[in-house]
Amino acid sequence: MSGANDKQPGLSRARVVAAALDLVQQDGLDALTMRALAGRLQVKAASLYWHVRDRDELLELLAAAVLAEIRPSGRRAGWREDALAVCTALEHLTARRRDAARVLLEVPTALEHSQAHGTLSHLLSEAGLPAPEAAETATMMLAAVLVGAVRAPDESPPDAGRVVLVAVDTGSRGVTLSAGSAMSDLIRAADDPQASAPAVIRGDRVIVRRLRGGRQGKLELNPANPWRFHVQAPTWNTILNLSGLDVREIHIDSGAVRVECILPPPRGVVPIDISTGVAGVRLRRPTGIPVVAEIGKGALQLRLDGRSVGATLGDVRWESVVGASARDHYLVKINSGAVRVTLEEDASIHSEPDPAAPAVPRAGISAALNVVLDGVSTRSP
Numbered sequence: 001m002s003g004a005n006d007k008q009p010g011l012s013r014a015r016v017v018a019a020a021l022d023l024v025q026q027d028g029l030d031a032l033t034m035r036a037l038a039g040r041l042q043v044k045a046a047s048l049y050w051h052v053r054d055r056d057e058l059l060e061l062l063a064a065a066v067l068a069e070i071r072p073s074g075r076r077a078g079w080r081e082d083a084l085a086v087c088t089a090l091e092h093l094t095a096r097r098r099d100a101a102r103v104l105l106e107v108p109t110a111l112e113h114s115q116a117h118g119t120l121s122h123l124l125s126e127a128g129l130p131a132p133e134a135a136e137t138a139t140m141m142l143a144a145v146l147v148g149a150v151r152a153p154d155e156s157p158p159d160a161g162r163v164v165l166v167a168v169d170t171g172s173r174g175v176t177l178s179a180g181s182a183m184s185d186l187i188r189a190a191d192d193p194q195a196s197a198p199a200v201i202r203g204d205r206v207i208v209r210r211l212r213g214g215r216q217g218k219l220e221l222n223p224a225n226p227w228r229f230h231v232q233a234p235t236w237n238t239i240l241n242l243s244g245l246d247v248r249e250i251h252i253d254s255g256a257v258r259v260e261c262i263l264p265p266p267r268g269v270v271p272i273d274i275s276t277g278v279a280g281v282r283l284r285r286p287t288g289i290p291v292v293a294e295i296g297k298g299a300l301q302l303r304l305d306g307r308s309v310g311a312t313l314g315d316v317r318w319e320s321v322v323g324a325s326a327r328d329h330y331l332v333k334i335n336s337g338a339v340r341v342t343l344e345e346d347a348s349i350h351s352e353p354d355p356a357a358p359a360v361p362r363a364g365i366s367a368a369l370n371v372v373l374d375g376v377s378t379r380s381p
Contacts (some may be wrong), residue, residue, distance in 0.1 A: 011043060013051040016059045029099035032058075040102050054156065059103060063110035066100050068274075069093055070116045081121045087122045087145050087369055094149035101149035111142055125377050140209060141369055147200050163248055166199075166206040167230040174237045175208055177229075179244035190218035213241070217375070221245060231256045233277075243350055252278050261348060265289055266328045276337035283332065283343050286351035287323030290324030291343055293317070296336035298359070303342040 038045040052058045070089045093262040094101040124134035199208045226246040233255030240261045254277035295316040302309040
């Protein structure tokens with residue numbers, strides 16, 4: 001066969017992988033092409049396909065080779081220290097191997113099948129988590145290390161004034177978000193400002209993750225930035241205490257259960273979207289703040305400023321006061337099938353918009369490892 005002439009003596013899968021690792025180390029992942037790799041090996045590009053199917057398989061092999069270099073230190077004083085040691089070993093690996101984090105993020109299955117993941121999962125199981133939850137938590141912790149490593153050293157969170165989306169991630173239970181003060185970072189753990197926050201920052205997006213059970217996951221947001229909020233599903237017992245923040249939008253996904261929002265005075269028209277299948281939403285606002293509600297047919301158990309509605313028989317538009325749509329207001333869309341939605345005024349909420357908070361120089365964001373382990377600790381026997 002003509003292809004047989006392209007098979008080069010001495011060329012092996014191990015040699016191809018080693019050359020690819022060297023190429024990435026020298027020129028970066030973006031420079032890794034089959035043509036460039038063939039040039040480094042001084043063979044024709046067609047020769048590589050005897051050893052790797054395509055670039056995707058090559059990345060899988062690179063990921064496995066990189067993960068094999070992780071050597072966590074031996075057992076220490078306890079499971080928590082050992083768990084952090086696994087994450088630290090991965091962090092050190094990404095520091096010495098160029099673009100290693102990018103490779104591993106492109107091949108997430110390699111991470112889940114690695115010895116590091118198995119060790120961390122075992123430690124979390126010893127701490128009291130059921131095996132499936134321990135494996136999921138191990139993946140989350142290691143992924144947080146990789147995401148942090150991908151950010152370039154000179155990359156910073158969004159500048160003050162840029163709108164940031166905060167998403168309460170699928171599976172989270174017991175998340176509380178509120179405004180912070182004198183903040184240098186975009187987010188901060190509310191209970192312990194020195195601890196890692198239970199979130200990951202990806203550009204203009206903050207992803208909040210909280211393990212089921214344990215203490216409430218409290219996170220402070222920098223009021224120097226405007227915020228959009230997305231409560232994903234399934235999530236449970238989410239509190240958005242948004243007083244003091246510039247709120248631009250709130251979206252609550254189908255399957256979210258028990259969401260309480262404490263709203264500041266709006267700036268302009270602020271949309272709040274409550275999807276079909278959401279159960280138990282309470283929206284509290286300062287006295288006199290207008291609301292316009294657009295309610296779909298079949299919404300159930302509504303309470304609109306003290307007025308009870310068992311079920312809507314058609315599309316309904318409701319305004320808290322005459323002329324509400326002509327003023328700064330909340331535009332609440334309650335979709336068909338939403339259940340137990342309450343809109344109410346609360347005189348205890350500050351009724352004047354807070355001035356924009358001054359920007360404070362930021363000191364960087366750390367991964368959420370300690371907060372995650374705090375949650376695991378509460379599950380320990």
